[in-house]
Amino acid sequence: YPLDIHVYDTISSTNTVLKEMAEDGATEGTVLVASEQTLGRGRMGRKFVSPADTGIYFSILLRPDIPASDSLFLTTSAAVAVAKAIEDVSDKKAKIKWVNDVFVDNKKVCGILTEATFNMETGKLNYAIVGIGINVCFPEGGFPEEIDKIATAIFDKESDSINKRSKLLAHVLNYFMDFYNSFESKSYLKEYIDRSILLGKNITVIDKDGNKTAKAISIDDECHLLVRFEDGTEKLLSSGEVSIKLD
Numbered sequence: 001y002p003l004d005i006h007v008y009d010t011i012s013s014t015n016t017v018l019k020e021m022a023e024d025g026a027t028e029g030t031v032l033v034a035s036e037q038t039l040g041r042g043r044m045g046r047k048f049v050s051p052a053d054t055g056i057y058f059s060i061l062l063r064p065d066i067p068a069s070d071s072l073f074l075t076t077s078a079a080v081a082v083a084k085a086i087e088d089v090s091d092k093k094a095k096i097k098w099v100n101d102v103f104v105d106n107k108k109v110c111g112i113l114t115e116a117t118f119n120m121e122t123g124k125l126n127y128a129i130v131g132i133g134i135n136v137c138f139p140e141g142g143f144p145e146e147i148d149k150i151a152t153a154i155f156d157k158e159s160d161s162i163n164k165r166s167k168l169l170a171h172v173l174n175y176f177m178d179f180y181n182s183f184e185s186k187s188y189l190k191e192y193i194d195r196s197i198l199l200g201k202n203i204t205v206i207d208k209d210g211n212k213t214a215k216a217i218s219i220d221d222e223c224h225l226l227v228r229f230e231d232g233t234e235k236l237l238s239s240g241e242v243s244i245k246l247d
């Protein structure tokens with residue numbers, strides 16, 4: 001169905017602005033795209049560095065009739081859509097780091113922040129905003145120091161950035177809307193698992209109680225990550241407030 005795409009050079013945060021539009025009744029399929037964000041937001045209150053003209057930062061408004069707990073699959077399917085799109089437009093292989101980071105050359109190339117509100121009585125979503133930030137080309141002077149070690153871009157050079165970014169965006173939106181239109185089938189789940197960089201690896205699980213060494217065992221149908229700690233106990237993690245570091 002039709003997308004209503006609004007393009008900005010600079011914006012505070014496509015998620016923040018789209019949230020206001022959603023509260024004002026914007027329809028499903030409204031998309032905000034920007035070349036630069038001054039207040040880009042990441043998960044867990046972190047900022048998302050969004051330098052001008054080299055990345056794409058966009059948010060999609062959805063109003064699916066699904067339980068709030070299924071909103072995780074919006075993120076999952078978006079990660080698969082981004083990975084497939086990257087492989088369409090470049091010769092890079094794209095992997096996914098649970099729960100929602102897309103990796104190229106063992107570094108993060110894309111982050112996804114899904115924000116949803118739900119109806120307390122029905123437990124269903126009112127709306128969800130899927131926000132996606134992709135580093136498409138390396139900025140001229142490199143990334144800011146604070147993310148240089150962990151972040152990368154799909155393309156080395158800044159040349160032809162606008163075409164590369166437009167093409168990538170089109171591919172991501174196509175894949176994502178295809179997945180969304182057959183959301184219940186969870187057709188993206190197998191690809192999500194196949195692309196996971198964590199499975200079989202030693203990791204550090206970081207949550208409010210601190211850091212623990214573990215091994216990533218599997219990802220289930222609910223997109224939970226099964227980990228085994230050093231003492232042999234296992235735990236099923238859901239995305240919430242956990243972050244994972246590859247050892």
Ligand code: BTN
Pocket residue numbers: 012013014015016037039040041042043044046048056057058059110111112113131132133134
């Ligand atoms: C993360 O890696 O923690 C998630 C990053 C999500 C970034 C995107 S860029 C478009 C949208 N607007 C934001 O402010 N954040 C998301």
